[in-house]
Amino acid sequence: xxxxxxxxxxxxxxxLLYNFxxxxxxxxxxxxxxxxxxxxxxxxxxxxxxxxxIAEYDAAIEDxxxxxxxxPQNAQAYAERGLARAMIGENETAIVDCSRAIELNPxxxxxxxxxxxxxxYMGDTQGAIEDFTHLVRLQPNAHSYYYLAxxxxxxxxxxxxxxNLTKSIDYKYETDFIESLGSDIFEVLSGGxxxxxxxxxxIRGNIFYELGDEEAAFEDYQxxxxxxxxxxxxxxxxxxxxxxxxxxxxxxxxxxxxxxEDLQKAAEVALKFKSTAFYQRVSDLLTExxxxx
Numbered sequence: 001x002x003x004x005x006x007x008x009x010x011x012x013x014x015x016l017l018y019n020f021x022x023x024x025x026x027x028x029x030x031x032x033x034x035x036x037x038x039x040x041x042x043x044x045x046x047x048x049x050x051x052x053x054i055a056e057y058d059a060a061i062e063d064x065x066x067x068x069x070x071x072p073q074n075a076q077a078y079a080e081r082g083l084a085r086a087m088i089g090e091n092e093t094a095i096v097d098c099s100r101a102i103e104l105n106p107x108x109x110x111x112x113x114x115x116x117x118x119x120x121y122m123g124d125t126q127g128a129i130e131d132f133t134h135l136v137r138l139q140p141n142a143h144s145y146y147y148l149a150x151x152x153x154x155x156x157x158x159x160x161x162x163x164n165l166t167k168s169i170d171y172k173y174e175t176d177f178i179e180s181l182g183s184d185i186f187e188v189l190s191g192g193x194x195x196x197x198x199x200x201x202x203i204r205g206n207i208f209y210e211l212g213d214e215e216a217a218f219e220d221y222q223x224x225x226x227x228x229x230x231x232x233x234x235x236x237x238x239x240x241x242x243x244x245x246x247x248x249x250x251x252x253x254x255x256x257x258x259x260x261e262d263l264q265k266a267a268e269v270a271l272k273f274k275s276t277a278f279y280q281r282v283s284d285l286l287t288e289x290x291x292x293x
Contacts, residue, residue, distance in 0.1 A: 007037035075105035083114035109138035123277030
C-alpha cells in the first residue's frame, strides 16, 4: 500500500513540474513512481510524453509501448507514440497510431497534431489541413493556427493562410495564466514578453509579397526582425516551415546569403522527417537563388 501511495505522489509532483516546463525533473519523478509501482500506467505515459517534448523519441516509444502493455486502450499512449514516430520519420506507423488514438478518444488534440504532422511530412497537405483544423477546434492557440496556416499556404489557399497566421500573431501565447502568477514568475517562464515564438510574421509577409503587397510584406518582416532582436527565438530547430519562411523573407529583402543559410536548414529538417515533397520545394528554391549568384 505504501508503494502505491508513494507512486501516486511522485507522479503528481511530476505533473506539476511538467506543467512548469521542468521536463527533466518531471521525468525523474515519474521514474521514481515506476520504481515504487512498475504497473503505474500514468507514470509511464507521462514520462513518455515528457520524453517526446525533450526529443528523446526512442526512449519515449519504449515508455509508451510499456503503457500499452498495461492498458491496450490508452488513447494518449497511441497518440504520443504516433507523434514520436513522426518525429523520427516513421510517418506511416505514426498515422496508424494517431488514428487509433482518435478512435479511442476523438477529443485528444495531440492525436490530430501527430497525424497532421505525419501527413504533412508525406506531402498530404489536404489531410494535414483536416487534422490541424480539428487541432484548432480542440486547442485554439498560437501554434495550432500556425501549423494550419502553413499547410493552407502550401496547398495554395493564401487567403485562409493569412487569416490563420493573423490569429497566430494576435494570440498571446498562453501568457495570461503565467502572468497571473505574479511578475517574477511571468518573467522567468515567459521571458517577460507576450510574443508567440512562431515565425508567423515571416510567412504572412511572404504571402503578402507574393500577392504584390510589398508594403505589408516588409512591415511583417520588420516586426519579425524586431522580435528576434529582443533575443526571442522565432524558428525552432525542428521547424522546417519556419526556416523556409524566414529564408524566403531574407531573399525578398535581398539577403541571399542569409536566405541560403536558412533554406539549407529547412532542407536538413525536411530530410530528417522524410518530408520528400517539401524538401524538393526548398531545393528548387535554393537552386534558383544560387544560380543568380
